Amino acid sequence: MTQARRAPEPATARQRSTRQLDATLQALVASTEHPTAEQVFREVRRQVPAISRGTVYRNLGKLIAARRVRLVHVHDRCARYDARLDPHDHFLCTRCTMLLDVESRPRGLRRSRARVRGHRIEGHTLTYFGVCRDCEEPGVTMVER
């Protein structure tokens, strides 16, 4: 038989640890602002000045594939990243794009539907939207006259 002995091929490609990747994850873990790729880039650049945008995008992609980070769906123009992985919802200010974590309701959606019309549900995202306090009251936290 030709049962060739070949190197064991790990299902997960071995991921290398690099200063760039570590700093990228670090920046996300440290933030609660749901930064954009550009914001992550600016932050990471403080640790690794020579890093390029392309590397940040590639690393964000790896972190997402590895489920170390999530993408928050907010059809603005650019993606927002979140290192918080436990179930929670969001509030988006449609004026200034501030994105806030919101604890999900205790009952409600949790442990509810498993399928819709035969399609298996793997998860869901719930985003509230409106105009945040600061945008709502112009002047209160701004110049007054």
Next chain:
Amino acid sequence: MTQARRAPEPATARQRSTRQLDATLQALVASTEHPTAEQVFREVRRQVPAISRGTVYRNLGKLIAARRVRLVHVHDRCARYDARLDPHDHFLCTRCTMLLDVESRPRGLRRSRARVRGHRIEGHTLTYFGVCRDCEEPGVTMVER
């Protein structure tokens, strides 16, 4: 006093009816697929062959501003449009990007929160995601070999 008499200025700029605009809304009302701008363009072009993509984008923007159409937030690459205006949720297949309407649960979120941390909630979007039936069972609805 200088209370100049000037032409009454309607709050809403008068919107003209054009074949292009009508066809664009028509395409959305007729569809339940949550088409992308490109798909709307291709459809509308069947009625108005000379229409340009730019016009479709501008008209989609007007329809959204006029609240005749909604944008479905699905951080894929491109926006999806929906002419269905009553409250409902969605299911997104993360494999083929099929987007399905889902009736929102009778109780649950409706009439619930009005504010989160002081920010007034104006609405919310709930999107379930997973892999749809067709993508889940490869081959069943495809060629069988």
Next chain:
DNA sequence: TTAATTGCAAACCATTTGCATGAAG
């Protein structure tokens, strides 16, 4: 040593915009 990772720059692609022409009211 050898394969993954990086920086750079060019490529992509959805969407937006400036402008001269055309159509609606």
Next chain:
DNA sequence: CTTCATGCAAATGGTTTGCAATTAA
């Protein structure tokens, strides 16, 4: 007529990608 809408083409801007040089393991 006056103003808004259109078509075209060029410009934007976030994100992706090809490639040669680096670097982790």
